[in-house]
Amino acid sequence: MIQFDKDVRPRLAVALAGLALLAAACAGVDTAGVTSGAVVPLDRATLADAAAKRVVGIGEATHGNKEFVQARTLIIQRLVREHGFRTVALEADFGGTAVADDYVVKGQGTAEQAATALGFDIYRTRETAALLRWIHDHNASAADADKVRLYGFDMQRYDRNKERLLRYLATVEPAQAQQAGQALAGLTDATRSTRDEAEVEAGAAAAERIAARLRDHEDAYVRRSSPEAFAVALRHAETIGRGARLQLSGAGYASKRDAWMAEAVEWIAGRDGRKLVVAGHNGHLDKTGAAFSFESMGRRLARTYGDDYFAIGTEFGTSTFLSRDDSSGERARFTVSHDTPLAGLFGAEPLGYVNLAQASATPANRRLLGSELRMGSAGDGFRSLFSALSWTYTVAMVPAKAYDALVYVPRATPVTPL
Known part of the structure; x- marks a missing residue:
C-alpha cells in the first residue's frame, strides 16, 4: 500500500475526482459503427500516403517501448x-x-556505440542499435548520393558538440581552439545539473562569442576547410549556446526547447533538399501541440510545411515502459493502461497502421476521429503514483487534426537496455 502524508491527500482526492470526470468523458465517446476496414499491418503498409511529402514525422507515445522503436524502424526502412x-x-x-552518423556513413565504431552516443538513456537500447545497424548496412552498398544521413535536433548536451567544434577550430585557427576550449570548460554533461547560474551564463556567452567569430571569419574558415565543415561547426557552437540558455530559462524551458527543435529541423531540411524523416515523442510531432500551452515543434512544422508535413502518431492499450523515476532519479519499469476508443479502428491487428483520411470515409470513424479524445503520452520521467491517474499519461486532442496516420500497439513492452 502507498502511504501519503496529510498534505498530499487533498491533492490526491482532487486528482482522483478529475480522473473520474475523464473516465466519464471517455465513456461518452460514440464508438458505435466504428470499423477496422482501413487498417493494414504496419510491415505491409506501403506508406504511399507519406511518400511525396517533404517531411514525415514519426511519433512515439512513450520513449521506453520496444514496439514504438520497431515501428519507427519499419517506417524508416520503407521510406528509404x-x-x-x-x-x-x-x-x-x-x-x-554526428558520432552516430560517422557509424552509419563511414563505418566508424559499432551500432551499440552509436546508440550510446545519441546522448540520452532512451536510445541506449538494442532496438535503437538495430535501427542504426540497418542504416549502416543500407549505406554500405549505396552510392554516396543515396546514403542515409543522421542528424539530431536536440540541444541538451555539451560534450560531443564541444569536441567537434574544438576539432574544427584546431584545423582553421589553432590558437582560437585553445581559447575556446578554456572558455567552454565549465559546460560539461557530467556537471550540467550542478553548475550555478553564473557559470552557465559565462559558458553561454562564450559559445555565442565563438559562433559570432565563426560568422565573422566565414570566408577565411571555408577556404581552410569546406562550406560543409564550416556550417556544421557553426551549428555545434550554436547548439552549445542554446543548451546553456535552456538551463537559464526556468519556466520557459519547454517552449524554448520546442522552438529551437523546430528551427533545427528546418536547418536539417535545408541542408540538401532531400526528403526528411523526423522521429521523436508524439507530443513534439503532433500538428496541434495538444500536450503544451505554447506553440510546439509539431505546430511550427505544420505551419512551415503545410500539407508537406505528414505526421504519424502512435497509441497503446496497455504499456509497460522504461523511464526515469522522478522520485529516485533511476530508470524503472512502469505499467499504464489506456482504454482508448481508437482501438476499434485497428481490430485484432497487433501492430496496425491506419491512414486517418481513408478511415474517415466511414461516417462513424469520421465522428470518432473528429472528436476530442485522450491519447496515451508519457515522457522520460514518471512516478508509480501516476499509473493510477490516467490524466498524467494521456493528452486530450482531436486525432484527425493532430495526425495524418496512426500506429496502434495493444500491449507495448519495454525496450532492452544495452
Missing part, C-alpha cells in the same frame, strides 16, 4: 527503400548524432 527518403532526424543530441 521505396520512397527516396535519405535524411533521418532524431530527438537526440546534435553532437552525439
Whole structure:
C-alpha cells in the first residue's frame, strides 16, 4: 500500500475526482459503427500516403517501448527503400548524432556505440542499435548520393558538440581552439545539473562569442576547410549556446526547447533538399501541440510545411515502459493502461497502421476521429503514483487534426537496455 502524508491527500482526492470526470468523458465517446476496414499491418503498409511529402514525422507515445522503436524502424526502412527518403532526424543530441552518423556513413565504431552516443538513456537500447545497424548496412552498398544521413535536433548536451567544434577550430585557427576550449570548460554533461547560474551564463556567452567569430571569419574558415565543415561547426557552437540558455530559462524551458527543435529541423531540411524523416515523442510531432500551452515543434512544422508535413502518431492499450523515476532519479519499469476508443479502428491487428483520411470515409470513424479524445503520452520521467491517474499519461486532442496516420500497439513492452 502507498502511504501519503496529510498534505498530499487533498491533492490526491482532487486528482482522483478529475480522473473520474475523464473516465466519464471517455465513456461518452460514440464508438458505435466504428470499423477496422482501413487498417493494414504496419510491415505491409506501403506508406504511399507519406511518400511525396517533404517531411514525415514519426511519433512515439512513450520513449521506453520496444514496439514504438520497431515501428519507427519499419517506417524508416520503407521510406528509404521505396520512397527516396535519405535524411533521418532524431530527438537526440546534435553532437552525439554526428558520432552516430560517422557509424552509419563511414563505418566508424559499432551500432551499440552509436546508440550510446545519441546522448540520452532512451536510445541506449538494442532496438535503437538495430535501427542504426540497418542504416549502416543500407549505406554500405549505396552510392554516396543515396546514403542515409543522421542528424539530431536536440540541444541538451555539451560534450560531443564541444569536441567537434574544438576539432574544427584546431584545423582553421589553432590558437582560437585553445581559447575556446578554456572558455567552454565549465559546460560539461557530467556537471550540467550542478553548475550555478553564473557559470552557465559565462559558458553561454562564450559559445555565442565563438559562433559570432565563426560568422565573422566565414570566408577565411571555408577556404581552410569546406562550406560543409564550416556550417556544421557553426551549428555545434550554436547548439552549445542554446543548451546553456535552456538551463537559464526556468519556466520557459519547454517552449524554448520546442522552438529551437523546430528551427533545427528546418536547418536539417535545408541542408540538401532531400526528403526528411523526423522521429521523436508524439507530443513534439503532433500538428496541434495538444500536450503544451505554447506553440510546439509539431505546430511550427505544420505551419512551415503545410500539407508537406505528414505526421504519424502512435497509441497503446496497455504499456509497460522504461523511464526515469522522478522520485529516485533511476530508470524503472512502469505499467499504464489506456482504454482508448481508437482501438476499434485497428481490430485484432497487433501492430496496425491506419491512414486517418481513408478511415474517415466511414461516417462513424469520421465522428470518432473528429472528436476530442485522450491519447496515451508519457515522457522520460514518471512516478508509480501516476499509473493510477490516467490524466498524467494521456493528452486530450482531436486525432484527425493532430495526425495524418496512426500506429496502434495493444500491449507495448519495454525496450532492452544495452
